[in-house]
Amino acid sequence: MAPDSTRRSEKSRRAIYAAALALVGEIGYPRTTIEGIAARAGVGKQTIYRWWSSKAEVLMEAFVDLGAQAAEAAGGDWAEEDGIPDTGDLEADLKTVLRATVDELNDPRYEAPARALAAEGVGNPAFAKEFVAMLLMPSLELYVRRLRAAQGAGQVRTEVDPYIARDLFVSPLAQRWLQGTGPLDHAYANKLVEYALYGIAPR
């Protein structure tokens, strides 16, 4: 492909992502259509169908792209595609990632579309299955991998199930974001990591 055409494609792609995220945030997932996304992005419907087969696919990629942009904007401190860092200091590594996740959840560009998608998922288990598998599970798997490495390094007890331990870190953020049960900030992220690693009972 010639460089000019590549640039043009990249611009259309970004415009389509932005249109899809804006629409789903404004009118919800059920009322968002490929036609609506095309009109808002100022491209033909066929341009979208050339790259994607469904609105679900467009949205999924738009979210992945948004996550990458958010990570870049945060100064490259941490990006999901790098996995969870392994500096040997499990507590510090988990705190870094949880604080970055708090920032992403509080990012206004993310808020409305993510909330619309999450609402659709909560009310529609078939949809949830697909989106949770595509958007949420890969991030959750990063925690499992990091916890397994920590087990190898003797920093997490070997009999701990990493799929359950993972939830101690990610679920509290998810619930505060989904249901507004309390403030979602860096101090919260740090405390969660400490309590989950060392327990709340006296040691």
Added chain:
Amino acid sequence: MAPDSTRRSEKSRRAIYAAALALVGEIGYPRTTIEGIAARAGVGKQTIYRWWSSKAEVLMEAFVDLGAQAAEAAGGDWAEEDGIPDTGDLEADLKTVLRATVDELNDPRYEAPARALAAEGVGNPAFAKEFVAMLLMPSLELYVRRLRAAQGAGQVRTEVDPYIARDLFVSPLAQRWLQGTGPLDHAYANKLVEYALYGIAPR
């Protein structure tokens, strides 16, 4: 009030609760109306307005009643209005309550209406605020109270913030239920309590 009229009222009230829960599960919160609930319950609209001022109020009370029924059906093992038991054994007490919560979340009578309400809450922060305050916060407060008692008894470190510690127990259940990120059963509830109390790092 004469006994006959009390019985009749109680029957109408239960029919209205059942109609409200069924409708919200079938067509979602936004399309559920007082008129629809009245028609389904076989009562006049005025009967509903005599007792409640909005569909939100009807639904809230219907959920509280459903919780009480579920607790009764479970053989009175644990009912939310009793608070979290304090037998002196924090681990056992939390496990009892978390297992009962898992049973309630998996109860098919609860599933559809609760999911419809939760979806509305996730997508509509103003609505969420009201419902979280009325339905979720009182249960969450029970954990805070029990954790404070445990701090008094030397079973939880005094510097632990009970509002954050609470989330280690309740948020994982909430996320598995809301987003289907893993199995939600008694074994899960038990492990969560153990990890949160004693930590996942070697002691």
